[in-house]
Amino acid sequence: MVLSGRLVALAAVGVLLAAWSAAAVLIYAGLLVAGIVVDLGLSARIASLRLRRDASSPVRLTEQGETVLTFANGGRRTLRAVVRDAWVPSAGASPHSQPVTVPPGERRRVATALVPTRRGERHTGRVTVRSCGPLGLAARQRQLDVPGRLQVLPAFGSRRFLPEKLSRLRQIDGAVLVRQRGQGSEFDSLRSYVIGDDVRAIDWRATARSRDLVVRTWRPERDRHIVLAIDTGRSSAGRLGDEPRLDAALDASLLLGALAARAGDRVALVAADTAVRARLGLATGRDVLPRLVGALAPLEPALVETDPQLLAAEVLRQVSKRSLVVLFSALDTAADTGLLPAARVLAGRHEVVVASASDPALGVLAAARTDPGDVYTAAAAELTLARRTAVVDQLRRLGAHVVDAGADVFASKVADAYLDLKAAGRL
Template identity: 25%
Template sequence: MAKSFKNLWDQFLFRDKGIVPTKRLLLLILALSFVLILLTWTGLSWPLIIAVNGAILLLSLVDLTFSPKRKELQIRRVMDEEMERGIENKGSVVVRNTSGKGMAMKVIDHFPQSFSQPFPLKKEIQGYEQVRITYPFHSEERGEYTLPHLHIRYRSRFGLWEKQMRVDQTESVRIIPDLTESRNFLEDAQRFLLYEGTRLKRRQVGTGEFSKIRSYVVGDDIRKINWRQTAKVQNLMTNEYEPEHGKFVTLLIDCGRMMGVELEESNRLEKSLEAAMTVATAALKRGDYVAVLAFSKHVHVYVPPAKGMAHMQTILKEIYNLKVEGYESDYTAVFQHLQKVQSRRSLLLLFSDVSTFLYEEAALHYLQRLRRSHLFLMIGIEDNVIDSETKREPEDVQTTLVKTMAQKHVLDKKQELKKWERQGLQMIEAPEEELATAAVSHYITIMNRGLL
């Protein structure tokens, strides 16, 4: 009995199939009932009032014959399988009416909570017509999501009753990191060569490692002429360079608890992923090999080094579903793992929280060993809260205490940074909106100076 009642209630709520009276029909019956009640003062009986309302309700059912049958509607969702976080995307619903009856319809898609909700979509469709209803939406969280079905409601031209149907169309959608900075680099790389007012120039002479000095022949680049050797032998000599082979770049992405700290636009992990993908774009375009290792308490993702822009898709497929973990990161474990999988000399770019990492004495021991065969650079996001507290005016005792503690934190941090720098381990911090620019700028500086 209870199950039958539940099924009936579901039909009334139209979670699957069914019909429901519209506001127009309810208002019509309400207005008619009000008039009939007033007529009771003239001697009109209540049974007659109820009978008239019932007759009107039955006549309204004729309206259902003026709307298409469910099997006469063909409906499907059209959407990209891969989209970027926070970027407006376009989705659409294609509706084909194979009947000769027009209708007004509403569409609601079963979107996850992290998606914007542009529903219901409303559209009037004529008989034998096919329309595409396009709508904008975006997602604020990365990951893989399943869209199970669409809910449709439609009514005839009289609009007294609405029919509902559910269209089962299960689709998986991947939300990847925002690649705006990566596109900006491909469109205008020079902007990333400018950081804090310093112009960084690419190497102008030579296209690889020096090989030998030989006699100049017609057609050689005059910029490669070795004037010192020319003066010695009294014959025009030129430098010859070996073709430059791709360098190795390993991007280390921290997914530990501190990377979940909220920023103005997202959190530390999101901004670090966007910056890491921008560096990957720059390195792959340059011809370098790029590897990615994401970790927290243990290694979550490892993408072996490869070159070519096609490798970017491999990286995105592996890292798009990374989440902030609820525990501290184990830097020692990740450095041990790195020693096993990365034997070639490479640039290690660690995206993490600098303040947390500074006090990892065990990590310092392993980094000293790694530094013999790798070049290390850590990149973090500036703490705006601490920075703002150090600049506040001491208006009262509490403000003064907070400012003093913030200043002490900054001084302690500078001392720890100097200790790491004395070991040849470089660390930098940048504002969240400049993190990608800073990371790419330092990467290009290292490559241009031949430090790797």
């Protein structure tokens, strides 16, 4: 039983009767108790309710979704209730509570808006139903289990870079005329020699049939394999501004997946720390983005030290053909966690890009020199940056390409690395 604010106000009025007589107070109190009993007796029984939750459609991070509860009143009295659909705070449920009136034998739907602030699966708590009587003095209240979840997809903020990258991809593929010779491995066409062309591209047989020198042009080969290897361990939980490093990797993965799908390449995914968290076989065409989003959405950073050898072994198990492996990890801890040996193994069989979103706070801390405390902090930041630079040098000596950029342009730089390799005929 729940007592209402109206009852409290009426009880406060009854206190004033104490100045008149004690008997009046007792009579007034008895009337209030009788009112409570009558109100509870006339309120609808919550046990007669049947609740059903409609499945919520997936939404992108920060976009608005909706969850709908259907109330079916199987009792004999009209339900006058206040309903609270309790979600985890990161689901962004509003309003906090809603009134609902359901006549006997009828149904009503109650919608709650959801604006999630975190990616992944958001789950409900219990639904609290407070059935009020017609006098508004007291109410029945129960919590009911109505399971539900909302899948929150990555925001894919890097899609703003997609038109620019697609334009460059068309240039590389020869759909847009550019004054350069493609360096791919698939024959495209013959054209007249111009100064600056590689003499090795001269087609002597075609030249013999023509009055001019003729060269072969090439285009990047399609149906190449791209493997996205994502470190979901402790380092991926580091905050870069308002988001963890893992979210920057997911955003870059979606942009790269969209480009590769348009280029006709096949995309696979492996995400791991001490265990494999997600695995996606080679996909191509229109299947890439939906499958990639579905695999990436549930990923969360795990507060464990990643086993890079496990991640490398999963990549090697996933593809046997020479492929482009984009390894998303942190350079700050690479020397301590075994990333370098794993990169060496992968670089021996595949083209490897190691991508790491850098923390802008390091540059700010390294520049602060106003007092002795700031100087010590700056020295620590400089030491971290120096270790990061040393790791980058070692990775490049192993033959890996390194992308080290701030989170705001990280996805764009990763896409550029893919396009550069494609333009150079390395894929």
